[in-house]
Amino acid sequence: MAKMNLLKKKTKTFISLLFIFTLMMLTGCGSAYEPNELSLVQFVGIDRGQENLLEVSFLIAIPQNLAGENSKGGEGSFLVTVSAPTVFQALRLANTFVGRRLSFIHAKGVIFSDIIAKEGLISKLLPTLLQFRETRGTAFVAITEDAPAKLMEKLVPLLEANPSRYMELLTQNYAFTGFISSAQVQDVYNELKILGMDSVVTLINLSPEKLPEGEEKGDYKPGGIYTAGELPKKGGVEIEAIGGAVLKDGKMVATLNGTETMIYNMIRGEFNSSFISLPVPQEEKAVINLEIFYARRPQIKIKLTEQGAVVDLELRFEGNVLGGGTTIDYALSEDRVILEEAVAKSLKREVEKLVAKSQVLGSDILEIGLNARRLVKTVDEWNNLNWDVLFMNSKVNVKVDFKIRRTSTLFKHAPITQK
Amino acid sequence: MNRAMEISKIGEKEAVAYLVTIVIAKVFLTYPAVLVGYVANAAWAVVALSGLMTLFFMYFVVKLVVSFPGKSFPQICEKILGPYLGSFVALLPFLGWLIEESLLMRNFSESMLIVALPETTLSIVMLCFVGACVVAVYLGIESIARASYISFPFTLVAILAITLLSFNAWKPQYLFPLFGKGLFPIVRAGVIRSSDFLELITIYLMPFLFYPYQVRKVGLKAVMVSIVIFLLVVITYTMSFPFPVSQEPYLPLYMMAKGVYLGHFFQRIEAIFLIFWVFAGLLLLSGGFYALCIILSQVLKLPDYKPLILPLAIITFALAFAPPSLPDAVYLSNYGLREWAWFVFYGIPIFLLIVARLRGIDGKNEFTKKEN
Amino acid sequence: MDLKKLVQQIFAYQGPPTYKAFTLEETEREEKLSSDGQNSTPIEAKNKGGEFKKPKKPQRPKDAQLKFSPQKIKEMELSSNLEQSREFIELLFHLPQNKDVVIRDFTIGSSPNFAAFALFIEGMIDKTIINEHILEPLMFSSFFQDEKLDPILTCKTVLLRHIPANQVRELSTYQEVIEAVTAGDSVIFIEGSRHALACETKGFAVRSISTPTSEQVVQGPQEAFVEALRQNTALVRRIIHSENLITEMLQVGSRNKANVAVMYLNDLANPNLVREVKRRISMINSDFIADTGMLEEFIEDHPFSLVPQCLKTERPDRVAAHLIEGRVAVMIDGSPFALIVPVDFFAFLHSSEDYYVRFPYGFWLRALRMxxxxxxxxxxxxxxxxxxxxxxxxxxxxxxxxxxxxxxxxxxxxxxxxxxxxxxxxxxxxxxxxxxxxxxxxxxxxxxxxxxxxxxxxxxxxxxxxxxxxxxxxxxxxxxxxxxxxxxxxxxxxxxxxxxxxFFGISTGLFVLLLSLLSMKSFGAPFFAPVAPRTATSTDIVMRYPIWTQEQRPDSVQSLDVGRQPKFSRGWEKEKYQNSSGAQKGSEQGNGNQ
Incomplete structure (x- = not known):
């Protein structure tokens, strides 16, 4: 009998616990949000506002339009801009007119305006952002010379439904173009905090959507000389992501064009492959295309001499001839060596130019300082080294080596018959 | 003999897995960042050095256990130091561990708030921890040790996954300057931080758990495996985050997991690892909790430890709320307590051994009869 | 509901545990190996006073004319007086009302004639056996003509010489008579004898052996147990041809008196284990147990656990495989399922099919199941x-x-x-x-x-x-x-x-679940045995490795012979490596056929 009573009691207890559980379950103990109670911020744009305020823009996804069977195919997202003293204030202020709770958990990018960047505010804003639990450290960082709000308005992808997917793909194109930087929030953050490293972040601008007009015939220019906003293009999404903005201690000090950014990637070891072109050394007015890869990771060796630091920068590449407006056979002929040397020389020139530029700017974007840390044994020694000054006055010896390994699909290149 | 001492023993593999789990559970907390705080990039050297120090201390711990076979820690103390001083010495690790246990509980609960449940009340999370611990302690150390044996591979895989998947953030240059803040800080930290292996004092606090002939092997293996895992975590961590940044976060491993980026599909997977963190944390907490109950019951000469579970749980729970904020809790746990704990906790067995030698007490003679 | 009391009940201390749990102790050989083996103390039956009162039985109207109550008769020896026997039998089986029970009077054709009667239950017996092999020889056979039967020895003589049925035994109490008749035997009473003869005449309709319904395999034996106990034991015996395979019979259910068979291999199963199984079964106090499922609930260690601790199977091959591992099988008459004890958690994840397909496929099946x-x-x-x-x-x-x-x-x-x-x-x-x-x-x-x-x-x-x-x-x-x-x-x-x-909730739940599983025991053997605590075992735990690598029996069952097959079980390959090593050492061949 006693047993029965105990059992009955247990059953009662069980039922009441079940009831409490059910109540708890429906409230979810505070941290639970249904997916359709959240509005996902895809990008954050930060601009200088009136007086001491920031103008913060959020691109918010509209799930029904982006996915689901009833997708109306309308705009995939909408833009809100709030003027507020801080980013997080803006986030909550935006919720005064956006019903669903705004969340950064799927924010894939932060876009600063160049005004902010030039004022050095990145060094304050970015750490704040990263300290927030929701922010992704892997979100990309970009700087625009237009207003971020305007830029984000134009982010209407044509191929993808989702702007965030579009930007995620676009910012990863550095792997095969080299024209943009791969900097993510956490990288920039690290580089803000340590000596001997500065970042280059991707530059994204509105496209003028104009092709050069007129009769005049232009000279050969390498493809990468453009920075965002200058590229002669028409069609597609009305933005351009090419080149980079050089930060020094969180302050934007210069811009890099496409080629410079590619060289930057090459020296930092973040280069993967790209197409380059250059005038054929043996033939006038002919241009040859090559695909270029690392043959070996870049080697940076630093010595401290009495005159200052001496940096030996060694880059080794290999390539694949893609062809071009020439009939010269580069497969087995001596011309191959000539081409290899020409490529190496032109790359070397570019590298030296970029090194000089960074030395003038005093921004160690090439991570030379990072390698210089090997020279010292302790942190104190490193701090006493005064690397900033050393770097600006250091002598950099550049060595570039280039070898052709393949010639695409052709073993021999027969000359075009001339009639 | 004491009832609590009739508990069955745990075999070598389970013992090693259990000890390693409770030692390494702290990598999920602030541990790597704390080391970096001492010596900057040379954190790995501290791990190696403190490991060696621990091995040195472990010699005495094992020696104490082996020379008094079949006796509980309070019994050893009382035999060597007499009933009053003995009980006092036996209560020292109890008090220290009680504070550490409550701080760990606070830290683990707070880490849940950081990682996954930002808007949940701390007390609910902590209640879950305490509740699970109470259940675990009721079920006994055997189950806890077995659970750590089963979950050990998973914990290991989780740690490996976090450390290795963050490979795109690795920069070997971050390891330089190689000697961090200099040799003296390294040696100092190496000695002080031997208290990071403090959980190994389980060996002398609960000597009845282990087969006497295995204790030496168990201790050695546990230290070695923990060193390897610590090294793995610390080196990959210092490779992923440069020095001033690497001392910043509360939860370094969480930051590493947050940085994992493998294409569109595989990002921000830190929540998955949470399962293993909780497991490791619960094992550490319930194991420590069990130790508390056992020691107290043995000092008080109670026939059973179970009546102590609930009061101790409440005390721990209350103590956990003592630090006013998370930074305080982290500071108390990592700097306040652990900086001197090694001296006391490793000092006790050495002290006991010396006194035993001086007073000519040999535990073995008396017990050889009972052994077989 | 009083929350405080509830919390107290759950958490508070309620005195030291007074019960003695059954643990399968290490066998002697292992005790020598590990220094700390504890001496096993004999298992003492729980001495529990009757705590709750039995409800009062409703008073039955007493049969006035009878001096003997049925209860008393049951305890009595059989008498040599046929008339009285018949009276008692009629009383015991409630004869005029109970139409199933048949009493056939006849006379044995000897000189002098003996009166006799046969008692059986219609439907439970095979008519041909009774007609041709019992009644016919007794009534018409001429053997009796020359013989002079001594009334006292009649039964013995008849048993030895005159009944050509295969199983005949002598009974001496009414209790035995009841048991025999209700089980389907025919009982013959003979005038002047203090014994009765029980002839095996079971002949009730049973379902024929068919394919398993809940444990199907694609490749492998396709027969399953049926409701008849003897057929089931025979199905197992057909797989294990061993004189050491023992079937012990017990009875459970004070009213339905179901036969329970306990099967084990005498040279493998730990005697302590067998004793414990029999102890648990024999100490069940319940009036009706009809199926292994009900039996399981009475004998398992943790009745409130969500995980079963006895393996229920309808496959004779599976029972055989477990018997060979040193476990014990329990079957009950009327149930086509056998219980296997003790069993570890991983056995529930196995299917017979895993072993009947080749190793790679078996491995894949297991992985899929995980x-x-x-x-x-x-x-x-x-x-x-x-x-x-x-x-x-x-x-x-x-x-x-x-x-x-x-x-x-x-x-x-x-x-x-x-x-x-x-x-x-x-x-x-x-x-x-x-x-x-x-x-x-x-x-x-x-x-x-x-x-x-x-x-x-x-x-x-x-x-x-x-x-x-x-x-x-x-x-x-x-x-x-x-x-x-x-x-x-x-x-x-x-x-x-x-x-x-x-996730925090999930992992806390998993932790508690894992710990409660780890603290469980199935008939004294740790439930998570080969993994935690880690014990010696073959390679067949979560994954299934080649069958020729499975050299050991699971140690947690504490079987008497650990070795299953020698290191070199693919004997024909031995010739290849004859020079390289004497791989012959190690354990002896297990007794059972593999």
Whole structure:
């Protein structure tokens, strides 16, 4: 009998616990949000506002339009801009007119305006952002010379439904173009905090959507000389992501064009492959295309001499001839060596130019300082080294080596018959 | 003999897995960042050095256990130091561990708030921890040790996954300057931080758990495996985050997991690892909790430890709320307590051994009869 | 409800444990190996005073004319007076009313004639045996003509010389008579003899052996147990041809007196284990036990656990395989299922098929099953946790489409999953109970509920249907019915935990679940045996490795012979390596046939 009573009691207890559980379950103990109670911020744009305020823009996804069977195919997202003293204030202020709770958990990018960047505010804003639990450290960082709000308005992808997917793909194109930087929030953050490293972040601008007009015939220019906003293009999404903005201690000090950014990637070891072109050394007015890869990771060796630091920068590449407006056979002929040397020389020139530029700017974007840390044994020694000054006055010896390994699909290149 | 001492023993593999789990559970907390705080990039050297120090201390711990076979820690103390001083010495690790246990509980609960449940009340999370611990302690150390044996591979895989998947953030240059803040800080930290292996004092606090002939092997293996895992975590961590940044976060491993980026599909997977963190944390907490109950019951000469579970749980729970904020809790746990704990906790067995030698007490003679 | 008392009951200390748990101790050989083996103390029966009063029996009207109550008769010896015997029998079997019981009077054709009668139950006996092999020889046979039968020795003589039936034994009490008759024997009473003869005449209709219904295999034996106990034991014996295979008979159920067979291999099973099994069975106080399931509940260690601790199987080959591992099988008359004890958790994840297909396929089956277990236990909880707590984990596009799909759904995710799970459980239960004729309807209704209709009515989102469907599929992939049941139940607990605390809740739940499993015992053997505590075993735990690498019996069962096969079990290959090593050492060949 006693047993029965105990059992009955247990059953009662069980039922009441079940009831409490059910109540708890429906409230979810505070941290639970249904997916359709959240509005996902895809990008954050930060601009200088009136007086001491920031103008913060959020691109918010509209799930029904982006996915689901009833997708109306309308705009995939909408833009809100709030003027507020801080980013997080803006986030909550935006919720005064956006019903669903705004969340950064799927924010894939932060876009600063160049005004902010030039004022050095990145060094304050970015750490704040990263300290927030929701922010992704892997979100990309970009700087625009237009207003971020305007830029984000134009982010209407044509191929993808989702702007965030579009930007995620676009910012990863550095792997095969080299024209943009791969900097993510956490990288920039690290580089803000340590000596001997500065970042280059991707530059994204509105496209003028104009092709050069007129009769005049232009000279050969390498493809990468453009920075965002200058590229002669028409069609597609009305933005351009090419080149980079050089930060020094969180302050934007210069811009890099496409080629410079590619060289930057090459020296930092973040280069993967790209197409380059250059005038054929043996033939006038002919241009040859090559695909270029690392043959070996870049080697940076630093010595401290009495005159200052001496940096030996060694880059080794290999390539694949893609062809071009020439009939010269580069497969087995001596011309191959000539081409290899020409490529190496032109790359070397570019590298030296970029090194000089960074030395003038005093921004160690090439991570030379990072390698210089090997020279010292302790942190104190490193701090006493005064690397900033050393770097600006250091002598950099550049060595570039280039070898052709393949010639695409052709073993021999027969000359075009001339009639 | 004491009832609590009739508990069955745990075999070598389970013992090693259990000890390693409770030692390494702290990598999920602030541990790597704390080391970096001492010596900057040379954190790995501290791990190696403190490991060696621990091995040195472990010699005495094992020696104490082996020379008094079949006796509980309070019994050893009382035999060597007499009933009053003995009980006092036996209560020292109890008090220290009680504070550490409550701080760990606070830290683990707070880490849940950081990682996954930002808007949940701390007390609910902590209640879950305490509740699970109470259940675990009721079920006994055997189950806890077995659970750590089963979950050990998973914990290991989780740690490996976090450390290795963050490979795109690795920069070997971050390891330089190689000697961090200099040799003296390294040696100092190496000695002080031997208290990071403090959980190994389980060996002398609960000597009845282990087969006497295995204790030496168990201790050695546990230290070695923990060193390897610590090294793995610390080196990959210092490779992923440069020095001033690497001392910043509360939860370094969480930051590493947050940085994992493998294409569109595989990002921000830190929540998955949470399962293993909780497991490791619960094992550490319930194991420590069990130790508390056992020691107290043995000092008080109670026939059973179970009546102590609930009061101790409440005390721990209350103590956990003592630090006013998370930074305080982290500071108390990592700097306040652990900086001197090694001296006391490793000092006790050495002290006991010396006194035993001086007073000519040999535990073995008396017990050889009972052994077989 | 008094919350304080409840908390006290759960947490507070209620005195030191007074019971003595049964533990399978290490065998002697191992005790020598490990220094700390404790001496096993003999198991003492729990001395429990009758705590609760029996309800008072309603008074039965006393039969006035009889001096003897049925209870008294049962304890009496048989008398030599045939008349009296008959009277007693009629009283015991309530004869005029009870039409099943037949008394056939006849005279034995000897000189002088002896009066006799045969007692049997209609329907339980084989008529031909009685007619041709009992009545005919006794009544007509001429052997008796020359003989002078001594009344005292009649029975013996008749038994030895005159009844050509295969099993005949002498009975001496009425209790024995009752047992024999109710089991289907025919009992012959002879005038002047103090004994009666029980002839084996069982001949009731039984289902013929058919294919297993709950443990099907594609390749492998296709026969299953039936309801007849003797046939079942014979099915096992057909697989294990060993004189050491012992079948002990016990009786359970004070009213239905079901026969229980305890089968074990004498040279393998630990005697302590066999004793414990028999002890538990013989100490059951219950009046009706009809199936192994009921028996299981009476003898298992943790009746409140969600996980079974006895393996119930309908496959003779499976029983044989476990007997060879040194375990004990328990069967009960009337149930086509056998219980195997002790058993470890991993046995529930095994299917006979794993061993009958080649190693790589068996390995794959096991791997698949492991996935199924995690899916069935955790998938809905995982989905809820991810969708409501850890949305950052979900790829952006997927989160958007989940969000879009939920746009018109008014319920929270938990409720969606719960309602779908509930309807799935309903379909499942209805599917078992529904009469076969209208079974097809169920499928249609099920697809409608769990399908398009629910989605288009915006009651649930499509993704939760996928989750529930996958979970359902996975739960069918668990080979053991009881374990699948347990997991289905636990799934709901995990759903609760996940909806309250996300992954943290799930992992806390897993921790408590794991620990409670680890602290369990099945007939004294640790439940998670070969893994934790780690004991010597063959390579067949979670995964199945080649059969020729399985050299040991599981140590946790403490069988008397650990070795199963020598290191070199592929004997024909020996010639290849003859020079390289003497690989012959190690354990002796196990006794049973493999």
């Amino acid at each position: 996935v199924a277990i995690f899916l069935t236990l955790l998938l809905p909880a995982f989905y809820i946790a991810v969708a409501t707590f850890h949305q950052e984990m979900i790829p952006t596009d997927l989160l958007l489409s989940i969000s879009a799909a939920k746009e018109r759904v008014p319920f929270p995710t938990v409720l969606e999953i719960l309602s779908m799970e509930l309807s799935f459980e309903l379909i499942r239960e209805a599917g078992v109970r529904v009469p076969g004729v209208i079974g097809a309807t169920l499928g249609i209704v099920g697809t409608l509920i769990l399908g398009q209709a629910a989605v288009s009515a915006a009651i649930v989102s499509p993704i939760s249907i996928i989750i529930v469907a996958v979970t359902g599929l996975a739960s069918f992939a668990i080979p053991n019915y009881s374990l699948a049941f347990g997991f289905r139940f636990m799934r709901f607990i995990f759903i609760f935990l996940a909806s309250v605390l996300g």
